[in-house]
Amino acid sequence: MTDETRWLSARELQAWMRLEAVAELLPAALDHQLQRDADMSHYDYLVLAKLSEAPDRTLRMSGLAASTNATLPRLSHVAARLEARGFLTRTRDEGDRRATLATLTDEGWRKVVATAPSHVGEVRRLVVDRLTPEQVEQLDAIALAVLGALDPENRLQAQNPVVDPSDACGNEAG
Amino acid sequence: MTDETRWLSARELQAWMRLEAVAELLPAALDHQLQRDADMSHYDYLVLAKLSEAPDRTLRMSGLAASTNATLPRLSHVAARLEARGFLTRTRDEGDRRATLATLTDEGWRKVVATAPSHVGEVRRLVVDRLTPEQVEQLDAIALAVLGALDPENRLQAQNPVVDPSDACGNEAG
DNA sequence: ACTTCCAGGTTGAAGCGTCAACCATTCGCT
DNA sequence: AGCGAATGGTTGACGCTTCAACCTGGAAGT
Numbered sequence: 001m002t003d004e005t006r007w008l009s010a011r012e013l014q015a016w017m018r019l020e021a022v023a024e025l026l027p028a029a030l031d032h033q034l035q036r037d038a039d040m041s042h043y044d045y046l047v048l049a050k051l052s053e054a055p056d057r058t059l060r061m062s063g064l065a066a067s068t069n070a071t072l073p074r075l076s077h078v079a080a081r082l083e084a085r086g087f088l089t090r091t092r093d094e095g096d097r098r099a100t101l102a103t104l105t106d107e108g109w110r111k112v113v114a115t116a117p118s119h120v121g122e123v124r125r126l127v128v129d130r131l132t133p134e135q136v137e138q139l140d141a142i143a144l145a146v147l148g149a150l151d152p153e154n155r156l157q158a159q160n161p162v163v164d165p166s167d168a169c170g171n172e173a174g
Numbered sequence: 175m176t177d178e179t180r181w182l183s184a185r186e187l188q189a190w191m192r193l194e195a196v197a198e199l200l201p202a203a204l205d206h207q208l209q210r211d212a213d214m215s216h217y218d219y220l221v222l223a224k225l226s227e228a229p230d231r232t233l234r235m236s237g238l239a240a241s242t243n244a245t246l247p248r249l250s251h252v253a254a255r256l257e258a259r260g261f262l263t264r265t266r267d268e269g270d271r272r273a274t275l276a277t278l279t280d281e282g283w284r285k286v287v288a289t290a291p292s293h294v295g296e297v298r299r300l301v302v303d304r305l306t307p308e309q310v311e312q313l314d315a316i317a318l319a320v321l322g323a324l325d326p327e328n329r330l331q332a333q334n335p336v337v338d339p340s341d342a343c344g345n346e347a348g
Numbered sequence: 349a350c351t352t353c354c355a356g357g358t359t360g361a362a363g364c365g366t367c368a369a370c371c372a373t374t375c376g377c378t
Numbered sequence: 379a380g381c382g383a384a385t386g387g388t389t390g391a392c393g394c395t396t397c398a399a400c401c402t403g404g405a406a407g408t
Contacts, residue, residue: 006294006298015313021324022321024201025325026193069195069198072358073357077358116179120180128190135312139193140185142305146301150300156199235387245366248364249387251389273386
């Protein structure tokens with residue numbers, strides 16, 4: 001068993017270990033903040049945020065699942081809980097009666113608006129405000145390169161904008 | 175409710191969305207590869223790897239939990255499964271009879287040695303080989319900055335070296 | 349129209365992580 | 379010594395994600 005493995009150099013190793021730690025801790029930290037402040041998981045929030053940006057605050061389950069990087073069964077379970085909490089409703093698509101349309105309720109909308117600021121604050125506290133503007137650009141380029149392997153079909157590229165709710169409220173000409 | 179929230183700029187937003195996508199996809203990708211090639215979760219591998227580097231291939235459960243960023247109950251469950259599969263054994267510490275020592279078996283050692291190359295290969299394919307040497311250094315600095323907030327006590331800093339098993343055998347001069 | 353196949357969703361069971369409760373051992377104080 | 383508190387670990391129940399099975403509705407071929 002001759003060892004042809006290309007091991008990592010010391011520099012590569014250190015960078016990798018740190019990235020691995022970030023990838024491990026960051027999702028947990030976001031989950032924790034949202035759980036505490038909004039009684040929701042990160043994924044729950046993502047679902048509501050996605051709907052809040054969609055035309056008529058409505059999306060098909062399959063599209064919603066793809067854009068949140070979830071399997072359909074997972075989304076189905078999550079949507080059932082969010083529906084039970086009054087944040088969204090599910091209706092049959094009369095155009096294609098196989099499909100289900102998820103629509104954000106007014107209460108769901110208020111939930112997103114109420115939750116977004118603290119979420120953005122956490123993102124700033126944990127990441128953005130700790131980096132220089134140059135590092136933000138470097139991070140963007142690095143993450144893009146890595147996503148080329150992780151997400152070749154770019155399903156997550158139009159990920160939740162963490163957008164200012166005040167302007168998503170009425171006008172989304174795009 | 176005047177909105178004092180400091181929203182993200184377009185550049186910050188894009189970088190953040192991409193980092194979020196990486197943090198979401200990378201752990202799943204590593205899990206998937208290890209599950210497929212070694213019938214283990216990423217965390218399982220981490221536990222075995224940690225033990226493989228320790229003196230006498232032995233660590234206390236509490237120390238092992240801390241260095242793998244896990245709660246003690248989680249590690250206890252995982253160790254029970256790994257013990258059932260013959261990869262490690264648990265014995266009482268006769269020095270402090272409250273403590274439990276986890277020791278990697280020969281079979282566990284062989285498992286790590288057999289698994290490491292494909293794992294490192296995946297790390298290269300997904301991350302390291304997609305970045306320039308400059309980007310590797312930038313990534314290191316960025317991740318370090320973020321870890322300042324995520325892991326202030328540096329519990330994960332001595333994370334698994336993904337080290338060449340052939341030299342973990344005897345010498346690690348640093 | 350009728351059959352066949354595929355896409356869209358939902359459901360229920362199984363596996364893993366988290367939390368709270370619990371037991372054993374050691375440490376600190378008197 | 380002896381008591382109370384704290385440390386180290388394990389266990390069992392609950393919640394969430396995954397996987398396979400299933401059902402419905404549309405599309406394609408004849």
